[in-house]
Amino acid sequence: MDRTRVLEIWVGLFVALGLAALFMLAMQVSNLSTLGQGNGTYTLEARFDNIGGLKVRAPVSVAGVRVGRVTGIEYDISTFEAVVELAVDEDYAEFPRDTSAQIFTAGLLGEQYVALEPGGAMEVLEPGDEIRLTQSALVLEQIIGQFLYSQASGDKEK
Amino acid sequence: MFTGLLDTLQRLGRAWLDFFNRLGRGNLFLLHVLAGLPGLLLRVRLLVQQIYSVGVLSLLIILVSGLFVGMVLGLQGYRTLVDYGAEESLGVMVALSLVRELGPVVTALLFAGRAGSALTAEIGLMKATEQLSGMEMMAVDPVKRVIAPRFLAGFISMPLLAAIFSAVGVYGGSLVGVNLLGVDEGAFWSQMQSAVELEKDIYNGVVKSIVFGFVVTWIAVFEGYDTVPTSEGVSRATTRTVVHSALAVLGLDFVLTALMFGEV
Numbered sequence: 001m002d003r004t005r006v007l008e009i010w011v012g013l014f015v016a017l018g019l020a021a022l023f024m025l026a027m028q029v030s031n032l033s034t035l036g037q038g039n040g041t042y043t044l045e046a047r048f049d050n051i052g053g054l055k056v057r058a059p060v061s062v063a064g065v066r067v068g069r070v071t072g073i074e075y076d077i078s079t080f081e082a083v084v085e086l087a088v089d090e091d092y093a094e095f096p097r098d099t100s101a102q103i104f105t106a107g108l109l110g111e112q113y114v115a116l117e118p119g120g121a122m123e124v125l126e127p128g129d130e131i132r133l134t135q136s137a138l139v140l141e142q143i144i145g146q147f148l149y150s151q152a153s154g155d156k157e158k
Numbered sequence: 159m160f161t162g163l164l165d166t167l168q169r170l171g172r173a174w175l176d177f178f179n180r181l182g183r184g185n186l187f188l189l190h191v192l193a194g195l196p197g198l199l200l201r202v203r204l205l206v207q208q209i210y211s212v213g214v215l216s217l218l219i220i221l222v223s224g225l226f227v228g229m230v231l232g233l234q235g236y237r238t239l240v241d242y243g244a245e246e247s248l249g250v251m252v253a254l255s256l257v258r259e260l261g262p263v264v265t266a267l268l269f270a271g272r273a274g275s276a277l278t279a280e281i282g283l284m285k286a287t288e289q290l291s292g293m294e295m296m297a298v299d300p301v302k303r304v305i306a307p308r309f310l311a312g313f314i315s316m317p318l319l320a321a322i323f324s325a326v327g328v329y330g331g332s333l334v335g336v337n338l339l340g341v342d343e344g345a346f347w348s349q350m351q352s353a354v355e356l357e358k359d360i361y362n363g364v365v366k367s368i369v370f371g372f373v374v375t376w377i378a379v380f381e382g383y384d385t386v387p388t389s390e391g392v393s394r395a396t397t398r399t400v401v402h403s404a405l406a407v408l409g410l411d412f413v414l415t416a417l418m419f420g421e422v
Contacts, residue, residue: 004203007206007207007210008206010210010214011206011209011210011213011214013214014209014210014213014214014217014315014318015209015318017217017318017322018317018318018319018321018322019318020325021318021321021322021324021325021326022318022321022325022364024325025257025321025324025325025328025360026356026360028328028347028351029253029257029324029325029328029350029351029354029360030351030354030355030356030359030360031351031352031353031354031355031356059352066352
C-alpha cells in the first residue's frame, strides 16, 4: 500500500508540475494576458500613402498604450494607397471621429507600429469606419536621401 | 567480376527489403498497441507505474538541463544583442527559441536517452529471458499487458516534460538576463509577452512535443519488442533506439517547423 501510494503521489506531482508549466507558458510567456481578457475586437480602417515596413500583427497603440493590432494590409488599386485594417480591443472603443493614425518606429531600427491620436470631435468612430487623417511611415532611405540632397545644395550656395 | 556485381546488387536489394519489412512490422505492431490502449482504462495502476518510471524519473535531468539551456541562451543572446542596444529583446529570443525549438527537441533527445533506452532494454530483456513468451503461454497478451502502458506513459509524459523544460528554461534565461546581466525586468517580460503568441508559438510547440513523444516511444517499444533475444541483441536494440529516435526527432523537427512557421 505504501509503495503504490508514494508512486501515485509522485505521478500526481509530475502531472501537476507539467500542467503548471503549460499554464505558466500560456500566462507569463505568451500574449494571452496582455490581449484583452477574452473580449472581442472591432475593426477600423486607415489608408496610408506609404506604410514602410509595417507588418500584419504589428501593435496599435494610443498614447503609448497597446490597444490592438494590425490584422490586414491591402493595396487599393483605384487610389494607389495601402489599406490597413486595425483590430482594436472593445475595451478601448469610442475614439473621436477626427482621430488620426500615424506609423511610427519603435526605436531607431525597431518594429513599426500604428499610433492613434484622438482628436476632439464629439461623434465617435463606429466599427468598420475609416480613419481619415493619416501620416505615412518615415522611410529611412528617403530621409537620408533628402538630407544628403539638402547638404549638397547647401554647399553649392556657399 | 560479374558475380561480384550481382552480389552487391543482391545485398542492396536485401537491405532495401529488410528496411520495408521492419517498417511494415513496426506499423502492424503500432496498430496492435493502439488496439490495446482502451483496455488500459481498466488497469490504470499499470499506467501510473509506467508514468512514474518514464516521466517522474526523467524529471531531474529535464529540470537541470532546461535551467542550464535557458541560462546559456540568456548569456549568449545578451552578448549579441547588446551590440545593437537591443538587450531588452533577450526575453523574446530566449522564449521563442525555447518554446518553438529547443523545448520539444532537446526534451525529446533527452527523453530518448533517459526513458527510451530504458524501455527498449527492459522489454528486450523480457523477451530475451522469455518472459513475454511466458505471458503468451498464460494467454496474456504481452502487447496489451506490457507494451501498451509503456507506450501511453511515454506519450503522456513527453509533452509535460517539454512544457516543464521550456518553463524552467525561460526562468533560467531571466535569472541570467535580469539578475546577472542587468536587463530591465519589465522590458524582459513585456517584450516576451508581446512577441510570443499563444496559438502560433505555444500550441505549435506542444504539438511538436506530442509528435516527438509518439515517435520516440514508438521506436523505443518496437525496438525492444523486435530485439534479437540475446545480450548482444538487446545492447544493439538499445543503441538503435537512441540513434533512430534522435534522427527521427531532428528530421521531423525540420518538417514540422517548415509546416508551422515556414510561410512567415
